[in-house]
Amino acid sequence: MSLTRLAILVGAKGRGSNMENLWGACQNGRLPAVVSVVIAPSEDSPALERAKSLGIRTACASYGDDFGPDIIRAAKDCDILCLAGFMRLVPSSVLSAFKPGHVLNIHPSLLPKFGGKGMYGIKVHEAVLDARESETGCTVHTVTENYDEGQILSQKRLQIQPNETAETLSKRVLELEHEAYIEALQSVIGKVTSPS
Numbered sequence: 001m002s003l004t005r006l007a008i009l010v011g012a013k014g015r016g017s018n019m020e021n022l023w024g025a026c027q028n029g030r031l032p033a034v035v036s037v038v039i040a041p042s043e044d045s046p047a048l049e050r051a052k053s054l055g056i057r058t059a060c061a062s063y064g065d066d067f068g069p070d071i072i073r074a075a076k077d078c079d080i081l082c083l084a085g086f087m088r089l090v091p092s093s094v095l096s097a098f099k100p101g102h103v104l105n106i107h108p109s110l111l112p113k114f115g116g117k118g119m120y121g122i123k124v125h126e127a128v129l130d131a132r133e134s135e136t137g138c139t140v141h142t143v144t145e146n147y148d149e150g151q152i153l154s155q156k157r158l159q160i161q162p163n164e165t166a167e168t169l170s171k172r173v174l175e176l177e178h179e180a181y182i183e184a185l186q187s188v189i190g191k192v193t194s195p196s
């Protein structure tokens with residue numbers, strides 16, 4: 001069976017932990033896939049640097065008129081586009097270049113709660129604590145032309161502890177994210193494998 005080709009779109013300032021986690025899942029066989037390219041809006045992206053050091057092909061799609069076409073060009077041989085830390089809306093031309101449901105994103109809350117424009121990073125976890133939620137988690141969903149909408153593919157949740165801070169939540173949710181993204185991709189790819 002041929003491997004599914006993934007393109008991963010990371011953020012300009014992204015750490016790249018989800019990118020590296022997906023790459024690792026391809027390496028260890030949990031995903032019948034290969035990371036073909038990692039794309040960032042800036043050459044300075046730490047996630048892009050990390051991808052280079054892992055030996056993954058990289059591309060830069062700087063914000064501007066060529067932004068959509070640059071992504072499409074870099075990912076032209078890919079089956080699925082995975083957003084991992086990418087902060088902007090994805091141009092509709094990019095969404096149309098993939099089969100429906102083949103552009104995915106991960107968000108650090110239980111959508112539809114705590115999503116939308118301006119809801120990213122530590123702000124999400126601060127908002128969760130301010131709202132005195134008893135639980136939070138992460139969501140993998142298909143990407144639309146709006147922020148944090150689309151079909152929910154996978155959610156993982158945790159109970160908020162009495163002394164929780166936004167920082168502790170950020171770390172705990174990130175661990176869930178890594179597993180949720182693999183599981184969502186397994187279902188999209190249509191082949192579920194056991195953890196190694």
Ligand code: GRF
Nearest residue numbers: 014015016017018085106108
């Ligand atoms: C994650 O929290 C993800 O949910 C959000 O951006 C962050 C990216 O983290 N969309 P990393 O760069 O993958 O470590």
